[in-house]
Amino acid sequence: MKFxxxxxxxxxxxxxxxxxxxVLIEPVVGYSLLKLDGDNSGNGGGGSVGGRLGYQNLGFQLxxxxxxxxxxxxxxxxxxxxxxxxxxxxxxxxxxxxxxxxAGYIFQATAGTxxxxxxxxxxxxxxxxxxxxxxxxTKLGIGFTGLPFxxxxxxxxxxxxxxxxLGSYDLDDLDYSAFMxxxxxxxxx
Numbered sequence: 249m250k251f252x253x254x255x256x257x258x259x260x261x262x263x264x265x266x267x268x269x270x271v272l273i274e275p276v277v278g279y280s281l282l283k284l285d286g287d288n289s290g291n292g293g294g295g296s297v298g299g300r301l302g303y304q305n306l307g308f309q310l311x312x313x314x315x316x317x318x319x320x321x322x323x324x325x326x327x328x329x330x331x332x333x334x335x336x337x338x339x340x341x342x343x344x345x346x347x348x349x350x351a352g353y354i355f356q357a358t359a360g361t362x363x364x365x366x367x368x369x370x371x372x373x374x375x376x377x378x379x380x381x382x383x384x385x386t387k388l389g390i391g392f393t394g395l396p397f398x399x400x401x402x403x404x405x406x407x408x409x410x411x412x413x414l415g416s417y418d419l420d421d422l423d424y425s426a427f428m429x430x431x432x433x434x435x436x437x
Contacts, residue, residue, distance in 0.1 A: 269305035270436040276300065278401070278430025282319045282330070286422040292319035292330060296428055300338065304436050309340035313352065317426075321361065332359040332424075334405070336387060348391040348399065354407050357383030359422075363414055380409035380422060391432070403428045 278296045283289075294317060302311015313336050321330040334357045340350030360379040385407020392400045405426045412419030 269303070272300060272302040272304045272309055272311060272434060272436055274300040274399075274432050274434040276313075276315070276401075276430050276432040278403075278428045280317050280319065280426045280428040282317070282321070282332075282424060282426045284321065284330075284422055284424050286420055290321040290330075292321040294319040294329075296430065300432075300434075302338070304342070307342045307344070309338070309342065309348075309350065312337055315428075317428075328361045328363065330359060330361045332357065334383075334385075334407075338387070340389075342393060346392060346394040348393050348401075350389045350391070352387040352389075354383065354385040354387060354405065357385060357407055357409060359383065359409050376415040378414045378419070379412065380419070381411040381413075383407055383409040385424075397433060399432045399434055401428075401430045401432060403430065 276296070276298045279293065280296045281291075281293045283291050296315055296317040298313060298315035300311055300313040302309055302313075304310075315334045315336075317332050317334075319330045319332070321328050334354050336352040336354040338350050338352035340348060342348040358379075358381055360377065363376045363378045385405060387403055387405040389401055389403035391402075405424075405428070407424055409422040409424060412422060
């Protein structure tokens with residue numbers, strides 16, 4: 249049912265007369281604060297880069313976005329760089345004066361880090377790859393559009409990482425939430 253609704257939404261965008269319509273290209277750079285909940289919980293912050301590609305018509309926006317973030321995670325067991333990539337679909341609306349709102353569904357998220365520790369198997373302290381191959385979630389954002397060429401955005405993301413591995417061991421799912429403050433350069437061609 250959701251796929252049919254998405255197709256109807258895309259068709260509505262294409263049928264509406266193209267007044268002030270065009271392709272949306274929007275590079276994004278920002279700083280994110282991340283909270284991980286689960287067996288490998290921790291907090292951290294770091295840089296994020298990505299972009300949005302979509303269609304804009306009469307203020308309505310529809311498209312996909314990509315975000316790559318690297319967080320310095322600090323928890324009880326280890327300190328590490330935690331890299332995460334997210335692909336999402338988004339819908340939004342840019343009001344005529346100073347404001348844009350958007351929401352998205354993260355349909356693919358991956359994450360990984362190097363874990364240094366003892367897994368309790370008698371091999372001592374070693375470095376292991378910790379990877380999560382699947383993840384989904386949602387995002388909500390608001391943007392200030394009053395500056396020339398630049399939008400300032402505040403975004404909240406919440407999701408779950410699954411299919412985790414630490415070396416050859418399976419990991420429990422890992423819930424995450426993040427706030428990101430970003431600047432973007434939206435171009436409508």
